[in-house]
Amino acid sequence: MTLTGGLRIDYIVQYAQKLSWASVVAHLGLLLAAVVFLVSVRRRYLSPISQIPGPFLASFSRLWHLGQIWSGKQNLKLIEQHDRYGHFVRMAHNEVSVSHPNAVKALLLTTLPKGQWYSIVAFPDYTFYTPFSLLDPKDKHECSKYLSAGYLLHNVLKSEPAMDATMRKFFGWMDRYADNERPMNLDEFFTFVAFDITGEVVFSKPFGFMDRGEDVNHSIAMNVGLEVYISFVGYMQWLHRLFANPLTTWLGILPMGHLFDTTMAALAERRKNPDARADLAAHWFRGLERAEKDGSTLFDLRCLQSFATANVGAGSDTVSAGLQSFVYHLLRHPTGWGRIADEIADAQKLGRCQDDIISYEDATQLPYLQAAIKEGLRMFAPVSMGLPRVAPKGGVTIGNAFFPEGVTLTVNSSVIHASKEIWGPDARDFDPERWFAPDAAVKEKKFFIPCPGQHVARMQLSKIGATIVRDYEIRQVVPGAEWKWSAWFTVVPHGWPVYISKRRV
Numbered sequence: 140m141t142l143t144g145g146l147r148i149d150y151i152v153q154y155a156q157k158l159s160w161a162s163v164v165a166h167l168g169l170l171l172a173a174v175v176f177l178v179s180v181r182r183r184y185l186s187p188i189s190q191i192p193g194p195f196l197a198s199f200s201r202l203w204h205l206g207q208i209w210s211g212k213q214n215l216k217l218i219e220q221h222d223r224y225g226h227f228v229r230m231a232h233n234e235v236s237v238s239h240p241n242a243v244k245a246l247l248l249t250t251l252p253k254g255q256w257y258s259i260v261a262f263p264d265y266t267f268y269t270p271f272s273l274l275d276p277k278d279k280h281e282c283s284k285y286l287s288a289g290y291l292l293h294n295v296l297k298s299e300p301a302m303d304a305t306m307r308k309f310f311g312w313m314d315r316y317a318d319n320e321r322p323m324n325l326d327e328f329f330t331f332v333a334f335d336i337t338g339e340v341v342f343s344k345p346f347g348f349m350d351r352g353e354d355v356n357h358s359i360a361m362n363v364g365l366e367v368y369i370s371f372v373g374y375m376q377w378l379h380r381l382f383a384n385p386l387t388t389w390l391g392i393l394p395m396g397h398l399f400d401t402t403m404a405a406l407a408e409r410r411k412n413p414d415a416r417a418d419l420a421a422h423w424f425r426g427l428e429r430a431e432k433d434g435s436t437l438f439d440l441r442c443l444q445s446f447a448t449a450n451v452g453a454g455s456d457t458v459s460a461g462l463q464s465f466v467y468h469l470l471r472h473p474t475g476w477g478r479i480a481d482e483i484a485d486a487q488k489l490g491r492c493q494d495d496i497i498s499y500e501d502a503t504q505l506p507y508l509q510a511a512i513k514e515g516l517r518m519f520a521p522v523s524m525g526l527p528r529v530a531p532k533g534g535v536t537i538g539n540a541f542f543p544e545g546v547t548l549t550v551n552s553s554v555i556h557a558s559k560e561i562w563g564p565d566a567r568d569f570d571p572e573r574w575f576a577p578d579a580a581v582k583e584k585k586f587f588i589p590c591p592g593q594h595v596a597r598m599q600l601s602k603i604g605a606t607i608v609r610d611y612e613i614r615q616v617v618p619g620a621e622w623k624w625s626a627w628f629t630v631v632p633h634g635w636p637v638y639i640s641k642r643r644v
């Protein structure tokens with residue numbers, strides 16, 4: 140060490156020895172403040188996305204974004220920001236929300252690495268992974284190829300009789316409420332039926348919500364807790380390691396609850412049963428055999444188990460939200476409800492729509508029904524969180540903007556669905572008629588974010604939606620009262636009880 144270096148250290152040591160504890164803390168505080176200040180200045184002014192407009196807090200931290208999630212209205216707040224700033228909004232120091240019409244194609248339909256946030260969507264703990272949570276597109280593909288066959292329409296259709304059995308129970312509850320003339324929380328029953336159908340479709344075992352007509356073991360309430368958890372903790376992965384690790388899994392103290400226990404137990408049972416129904420698990424187990432033969436180092440039983448739980452979450456809340464949006468918006472547009480009732484009456488004259496639960500085949504031939512379902516999903520996108528991708532080597536160009544490697548670019552369905560540039564000046568209004576425009580099919584492909592469970596979702600929305608309109612009349616207990624919701628990863632409304640009456644005896 141040089142003489143000057145030694146002297147400097149001596150000086151610092153002597154200076155520190157003279158300080159009281161209070162002033163040591165004050166000095167450390169000052170040092171920390173200086174570091175935070177310098178990092179913030181660097182992020183705000185020297186980042187490759189410094190020129191992207193957005194809220195002040197977002198220009199140097201994640202705080203603005205977390206605040207919006209906490210408000211429960213992140214989807215609406217982001218729409219407001221895009222209305223103000225245009226196609227690109229800096230929503231955090233390293234993340235840009237994109238509403239450009241090319242966003243879905245450039246970011247989601249292309250194989251880009253996913254943002255770090257996705258690592259959280261694998262349960263029960265951070266050592267598990269699924270194609271949903273894997274960030275590298277090559278890894279995702281390696282797992283997905285063993286899982287995707289089950290979602291093909293002709294495979295999903297094999298579950299229709301099982302879906303019908305669960306739907307029958309759902310309509311049994313509607314009949315009971317109609318007979319008793321008591322208000323029904325249709326929102327809850329939509330969630331119960333969606334969860335039970337997911338159980339049927341995934342592993343031929345409903346969770347039992349429809350039998351009891353209640354949230355068995357508070358599992359759905361717990362699932363909401365999990366949604367809040369992933370929305371926040373996804374941005375603080377170190378916390379996830381603290382809460383959800385192999386030790387907490389082994390101790391069984393994670394808040395996964397009945398849904399996840401049932402999923403694991405059902406999968407274990409399923410594996411032993413060679414005569415099982417052709418459900419998703421059957422395809423996945425076949426995929427597992429293939430992966431073993433191929434020597435896949437990535438796709439294994441743990442990945443399959445974790446993926447099953449991801450399906451339960453991803454497939455149930457979303458369908459409940461879609462069903463709710465369909466009924467809620469049609470109650471405000473009685474002519475739309477009437478149009479569907481009329482097309483069903485016409486179909487019945489031709490011998491269709493006769494089954495107690497309208498078949499999927501018949502429901503797909505009801506154009507206004509299909510338009511109203513799509514419009515419900517457009518108006519109220521069930522996945523309310525942005526979907527982050529990371530610009531790879533060489534960067535990404537969207538419109539006239541170039542984003543260099545490493546920038547996180549996010550697409551939010553609600554923002555895309557509310558874009559006046561895409562849907563026209565009436566983008567914020569519910570209007571099923573827009574789905575009869577010549578470019579409607581192209582818009583659906585371009586601007587609805589793809590999901591592997593789309594056929595499962597469409598079957599439920601179409602069959603339940605059509606049967607409700609054919610067989611029931613619904614009115615809100617407080618006509619016109621607004622529903623309530625909080626937007627976490629998904630957004631599921633509540634708080635709009637209804638009276639039911641039967642059209643069919």
Ligand code: HEM
Pocket residue numbers: 247269270271272283337340449450453454455457458461516520521522526552588589590591592593595596
């Ligand atoms: C109306 C209902 C639904 C909507 C709006 C919807 C929407 C979405 C969206 C936006 C994503 C995120 C895609 C991404 O990260 O790039 C997603 C992912 C996913 N959804 Fe759906 N979904 C619905 C129903 C379902 C159903 C019924 C299932 C299963 C039966 C399902 C299974 C999944 C799975 C497994 C993923 C993760 C895919 C992956 O990255 O590997 N979804 N969905």
